[in-house]
Amino acid sequence: MKSFLRILVALMLSQAAAQALAADGKPEVVDGGNPDTLSPHVSTMLPLCASCHGADGISAVGLYPNLAGQKVEYLVKQLQAFKSRERNDPVMSSMAEPLSPEAIQELAQYFSSRK
Numbered sequence: 001m002k003s004f005l006r007i008l009v010a011l012m013l014s015q016a017a018a019q020a021l022a023a024d025g026k027p028e029v030v031d032g033g034n035p036d037t038l039s040p041h042v043s044t045m046l047p048l049c050a051s052c053h054g055a056d057g058i059s060a061v062g063l064y065p066n067l068a069g070q071k072v073e074y075l076v077k078q079l080q081a082f083k084s085r086e087r088n089d090p091v092m093s094s095m096a097e098p099l100s101p102e103a104i105q106e107l108a109q110y111f112s113s114r115k
């Protein structure tokens with residue numbers, strides 16, 4: 001009985017260790033939701049973007065598109081197009097103007113990752 005308990009405890013400990021590993025092993029991505037893990041680009045711009053598109057990319061206004069779940073490549077392309085005014089919208093072109101390529105990529109990843 002004693003050895004059974006010992007095995008049980010050993011099993012529980014190894015499982016706890018495995019879980020800790022899994023939590024640590026999580027890829028460090030541009031994580032949405034948790035403000036502590038947002039990239040600087042995203043956390044700087046998000047309040048502005050969110051005022052129209054919603055913090056989770058779901059907008060409350062009919063003319064402001066939802067961005068949540070949209071493809072990263074598409075969002076990047078649109079932001080680049082606004083910036084170059086190939087897609088010219090008075091509001092969004094001025095929003096995209098100051099964005100660096102990194103900021104565009106990370107904002108696109110952020111909004112794409114929202115559900």
Ligand code: HEC
Pocket residue numbers: 045048049050051052053063064065066067075078079088089091092095096107
């Ligand atoms: C003042 C409101 C406003 C703010 C702030 C704003 N947007 Fe927009 N956004 C719009 C509008 C309006 C459109 C649609 C433009 C059009 O009709 O072409 C748009 C379109 C977009 C699109 C294209 C979506 C699609 O489906 O084609 C992207 C991507 C986008 N915004 C990202 C952002 C990001 C990132 C920020 C922050 C840097 C931001 N927006 C800030 C109003 C806003």
